[in-house]
Amino acid sequence: MDAGGNTAAPAPGDAEDLEATRLSSEEAGDSGGVHKDPPDPGDGDLEETGSKAKDLLPSLLSSLPQPEAPSGTCGLWGPTAPGSSPKGGPENGPGGQGGDPSDEDWRNQRKHVFVLSEAGKPIYSRYGSVEALSATMGVMTALVSFVQSAGDAIRAIYAEDHKLVFLQQGPLLLVAVSRTPQSAAQLRGELLAVHAQIVSTLTRASVARIFAHKQNYDLRRLLAGSERTLDRLLDSVERDPGVLLLGAVRCVPLARPLREALGALLQRCTAPGLALSVLAVGGRLITAAQERTVLTECRLDPADLQLLLDWVGAPAFAAGEAWAPVCLPRFNPDGFFYAYVARLDAMPVCLLLLGTDREAFHAMAACRRLVEDGMRALGATRALAEVASLSNVPSASAPAYSVQAVGAPGLRHFLYKPLDIPDHHRQLPQFTSPELEAPYSREEEQHRLSDLYHCLHARLHSTSRPLRLIYHVAEKETLLAWVTSKFELYTCLSPLVTKAGAILVVTKLLRWVKKEEDRLFIRYPPKYSTPPATSVDQAPHNGFFTGL
C-alpha cells in the first residue's frame, strides 16, 4: 500500500499491492449490480497487476514531491532540479551557453516542447524565445540526423529524470523534453496534437510544399499568432488531462429533451455544402450535427472535433462573426474546410458551421439567424445561459458540475469514458469529469493529479502488460483506475479512504453516472444531408469533395 514509506494514509494491515488490487476487484465484483458484467476478478491477469504495480509504485512515489517542498514556479520538481541539471544537460545543455537555455527557470520547466524544421530552423518553443534556442535546436537536429544516417530513426532518449521524445512529421521535427512521469507514448500523443494544431491552420500539403520549395524557410512567418494556441493546448494537457488521455470530447451536462431539441434545430438549419454544425460553450460540446456522408464514409475523429472546440473557445472569436479556413488533420490533412463562427445572442454559446464552400459566408450567416430564431422559439436561450453561468470557474466560463453532485464523500475527482456506445455512434467518443476543486485549485496540485492520471493510464494501456484495475495509494490521495468493456474510469479519492470505502465510492459513482447518462452524454448525435456546395472551383482546395 504505502510503498514509498510515506504514511499519509492509514495503513491498517499494510496490505501488499497485490492484495490491494485483488481485494478491490473482488469487492467491485460483489457490489456489482450496477454493471451487468464486472471484469473477471482474481485471474492471472490481476496477479500481474499486483506485481507490476509493486514495481510501479515505489518509483512513482519516489518521484512525488517531498512534503512541504520549497516551491518555486514548479514546486513539484523544484527541489531536484538544480542538482540534476548537469545530468539533464547533455540534451539541452550544449545550447546553454547563449541566452535562454542557461536560465535556471527555463531549465526547471517540467516539460519543454519544441518544433523545428528538418534544417534545424526553430519554429516553436513552449518556453523561452525561439531565437535564443537555435543552438539547442541544432543539437536536436544533429541527434536526429546522426541516427538517421545509420538508417534508423530516433524515438526517445531516457536520461535519469528526463524523457526526450522525438517525432518526425514530414519536414517537421517535434521534440518533447519532459520530467513529468508521462510515458513516451503519452508524450508522443501530445506531440501529435501539436502537429495537428499546426496542420489545422496550414494543411500538411502546404507545409510539405513550402519546405520542398525552400528548405530553410522560416515557418514562424506563417504560424504567427498560432503560438498562443499551442501554448493553450499544452497547458490544457497539464490542467485537464482527460481530453488527450481518453481521446474523447467533453459534453456540457444538459437535459436530454433540450439537447435533442437543439440537435433537431441544427438538423433543420442547413445550407448547401454544410458538413458539420457544432454548438459549444467554453470549449465544451453542447451538441453537434453532422452531414450524413461525412458520418458514414469517413468518421469525424474526436481529435478533430476537440481541435475545433479548442479553436472556437479561443478569445480570438470573442467578437463579431468570423470566417476562416480550417483543416481537420485526421479527416484530411491536405484540405481546408471553411468555418463560420459566431456567438449566439451575446451569450458565451458559440455556433460553428463547417462547410466546403469558401464563399458561403452569407449563407452561413443566414443559417445562424435561423438557429438563433429557433433557439428563442424553443426558449433554449435562457436555459443555455443558465448552464453557461452555472459555474463561476475561471476557466473560460466552462459550464461544469461539482463532484459533490455524485454524493459520494471521499470522491475528489474522476474521469469517466463510456465504451458501450452503440457502434453507429462511435464517431463521438465522449467523457465526463467534474470541475477540479480544492485541493486541486493550485497549479502544482493540478499537475500532480494530472501526472497521477497519466501514470495510471500508462499502466492500464501498457503495450506489454495491459492492466484492468489499479488501486494506488499516493502520498496525498488514493486513486483507482478501472477499465472494462463498458467504461474506462479514473477516480481520485481522499487519502483517508479504505479499500472497502473506495469500492463503495466507485459503486456509487457508477450508479450515478448510469442515472445521469442522458444528461452527461450525447446519446444520439443528429445527422442531416445537405446537397454539395454549388461552386465547383473549390474542388481542388477541398479535401471533402476530392475525397469522395
Add this chain to the structure above:
Amino acid sequence: MAQADRTPQPGASLSPPRVFKLVLLGSGSVGKSSLALRYVKNDFKSILPTVGCAFFTKVVHMESASLKFEIWDTAGQEKYHSVCHLYFRGANAALLVYDITSKDSFLRARHWLKDLESEFLPGEVVVMLVGNKTDLSEAREVTFEEGKEFAESKKLLFMEASAKLNHQVTEIFDAVAQELLQREERVDPTQRGDPRLTLNQAPHPGRQAKCCAR
C-alpha cells in the same frame, strides 16, 4: 467616374440606410481588430490575432443620410491572405492600417495598397491610411508627416488614431462615410442627366441590393 456604373440610389436618406462594405487591411498586430471593436462596441481588450476574417455591422447616422457599414476585419497573418482576398471583392472603402511604432508595418501598407490597386480601378474605393497606436508615441517610428506625405502622394485619406484611448476612432469612420456619400453625390449629376432612367430605377428594390452586393 468609376462609380457611375454602380447606380447609387438618389434620395437615399428616406429609404433604408445605404450599405457600404469596408475592409480593414494591414499587417499583423497593428490594431485592425481593436479599431473595429472600439468603433462597433466601444470596447478595448488585448485580443489574440484574428482568425480568418471577422464581420461586423454598424449603422451610422450622418447629417445628410444614414448608412450601414459592413466591416470586414481581416487577419494580418500571411496564412489567411488567400481567404481575405475574397472579401476585397465589392468593397466600397478600405482602411489601410499601420502601427506608428513599426516602420515595417508602414512599409507593408504599401504592399497592401498595391494589392488593392490590382483589384480595383483607381478611385473605385475610398482608401484611408490609418496610423494606429498614437498612445505609444514615445516609441514612434513613423512620423505624422511621413504618413501624410505617403497618403497625399497616393491620394488617400489620412488620420492617426488610438484604439486604446479611443482617440479619433469614430472620426476615421465618419470621414470615410462622409467621403463615400460625397462621392456618390458627385456621381449623382450624371444620373440626373438622364432622369427618366433614374425614375424608372428608383423604386426597383433590387437596385439597392445590387449596389452593395455587387
